[in-house]
Amino acid sequence: MVSLLQLVCAGLANGVTYAVAALGFVIIYKCSRVFNIAQGHFVMLGGYFAYTFLSLCNLSVWTAIVAATATGLMLGLVIQRIAMRPMIGQPLLAAIMMTIVIGMVMEGSATLAWGGKYAVYHGTFGGASISLGQLSLPEELVAQLIISLLTVIVFSLFFQHTKIGLAMRATAEDEQVAQSCGIKVNLVYGLAWMIAGATGAIAGLVLGEVCGASPSLSEIGMKAFAVALVGGLESIPGVLVAGLTIGISEIIASTYLDPLLPTGGGLASVFPYLVMMIVLTFKPYGFFGLERIERI
Secondary structure, eight states: OHHHHHHHHHHHHHHHHHHHHHHHHHHHHHHHOOOOTTHHHHHHHHHHHHHIIIIISOOOHHHHHHHHHHHHHHHHHHHIIIIIGGGTTSOHHHHHHHHHHHHHHHHHHHHHHHTTOOBOOTTTTOSOEEEETTEEEEHHHHHHHHHHHHHHHHHHHHHHHSHHHHHHHHHHHOHHHHHHTTOOHHHHHHHHHHHHHHHHHHHHHHHHHHHOBOTTHHHHHTHHHHHHHHHOTTOHHHHHHHHHHHHHHHHHHHHHTGGGSTTSOOGGGTHHHHHHHHHHHHOTTOSSOOOOOOOO
8 A cells, every 4th residue: 555655656747747747738728829839849858957057057956946947048039029920820730840849959959968868866865765644755746746836836826817828728719819919929928938938947847857867868858748638738736636646646656557567668668658548539529628618
């Protein structure tokens, strides 16, 4: 029973982190109806940013978190200004293809900057364990859960209870109407990409502390795509619910079902997409997605 509870806690931490990364998908989709395929690469760069600030620059933990978040914000703004701004008014397919190109450029840039090596900064949040009754949880797991959960709460409150968040939601509903009301749509799009960069950087920082920073971290970040679809592409609370669902089911399945497979493992890499396939079969809009009915 204790081992199962420890697995559930690890799944909770991973699930909330997936939800943080998935915020980038949701916010950009809500504003522009564009699937940000490059979000996983924001996560990868977040891991490398954390490695740079923590291991190479020897910054403190909280200073490194702020620096990595700020770098993600600026990177998102630069990408929006240079690559995505010319896509405004163009077919959605062209914008989605541009995000694929952005992801490839980001991966190549990481290889140039850090050599594509496996970079570790384990023990950043402490190497001891925290005891809760019979449970013994590593400090990095608790830190991962707290940082990720705070990130989801802050951005959710920002999106729901600020004028800028209201402007972003209005732009998502109808760009032309939003412009007629005086909303600067270009500013909204830029802010959406800044948030995507920041959330990706935070997710990469906490994931990299557990599994290290490497180009493969973008594949872990892509699990956030499954989280966004399962939760509903227009629902921030849905992202949190879906992240917890996938995080817990993934780690339990990999622990109890992997030994039954002929290869002895590998289920964790595909299980989020199996969950996504099952959920979308019965709920095509996800758990909390908005069903749009259009008249013909």
